[in-house]
Amino acid sequence: MVEIKVSDSVRKKLLAFRDRNKKARWSRDLDPIEKQYNAVCLWADIGGASYLSFDGKGIYHNFDADEIIFLKSQVEMNQLLIYGSEKCPTLKQLLPQRPSDALECQSCSGRGFVKKDISKAIYKREDAISCNVCGGVGWCAT
Ligand SMILES: [Zn+2]
Numbered sequence: 001m002v003e004i005k006v007s008d009s010v011r012k013k014l015l016a017f018r019d020r021n022k023k024a025r026w027s028r029d030l031d032p033i034e035k036q037y038n039a040v041c042l043w044a045d046i047g048g049a050s051y052l053s054f055d056g057k058g059i060y061h062n063f064d065a066d067e068i069i070f071l072k073s074q075v076e077m078n079q080l081l082i083y084g085s086e087k088c089p090t091l092k093q094l095l096p097q098r099p100s101d102a103l104e105c106q107s108c109s110g111r112g113f114v115k116k117d118i119s120k121a122i123y124k125r126e127d128a129i130s131c132n133v134c135g136g137v138g139w140c141a142t
Contacts, residue, residue, distance in 0.1 A: 001057065001070045001071070001072060002057075002058065002071055002072060002073055002074055002076070002077050003055070003056040003057055004056040004077060004094055005056055005094075006052075006054055006055070006056045006094065007093070010090055010091075010093055010094060011054055013088070013090040014040050014052070014054065014088065014090070014091075015040075015054075017040060017087070017088045017090075018030070018034065018040040018041075021040075021041065031049075033049065033051055033059065033061050033068070034051065037051065037053045037057070037059055038053055038054050038055070039051035039052060039053040039054065039057075039059055040052055040054070042080060042083065042084030042087065042088065042091070043083050043084060043086075043087065046063075047062065047063060047064065048060055048061050048062045048063050048064075049061045049063070050080050050083070050084070052080060052081075052084065052091070057070055057071070058070065058071030058076060058077050058080045059071070074096065074135065075132070075133070075134065075135035076135065077135070078095060078096070078130075078134065078135025078136050078137050079130045079132075079135045079136055081094050081095050081136075082095070082112065082130050082135065082136035082137070083130065083136075095137060096137070098137070098139050099141055099142070101142050102139040102140060102141050102142065103139065103140050103142055104138065104139055104140075105131060105133055105134035105137075105138055105139055105140050106133075106140075107131050107132070107133035107134065108131035108133070108134060108138065110138040110139065111131075111138060112130060112131055112134065112136040112137055112138040113129060113130055113131060113136065114129055114130075114131050114132075115129075
């Protein structure tokens with residue numbers, strides 16, 4: 001399992017983001033995963049939902065299997081933060097700093113995203129799937 005440090009200032013903004021989401025879905029309560037793991041839902045689709053806990057764990061809830069999966073790698077964590085930052089930009093602060101000797105990711109040519117056929121239909125843009133090699137940051141540590 002990978003864990004990141006969530007600073008107090010980011011935690012405060014995430015709490016505000018979670019409160020706004022709660023109001024947007026007309027709920028007075030947190031969803032069960034948010035409640036159980038003290039987390040915030042960052043995005044969800046028909047197959048599952050992704051969360052960041054306030055103690056820095058990435059969590060995926062697979063709806064079909066009703067399975068909770070803790071993110072295991074920094075690449076998965078990068079993907080969670082990149083997707084989550086579309087709705088909550090403060091998450092970008094939690095991405096790792098690019099080391100000076102990092103190399104541009106060859107899989108995505110440093111863009112962080114790769115083209116997939118389904119991207120346009122689902123996400124209304126052609127390059128919305130984050131890169132599985134760098135997780136969307138566009139570089140790889142040496
Ligand atoms: Zn990449």
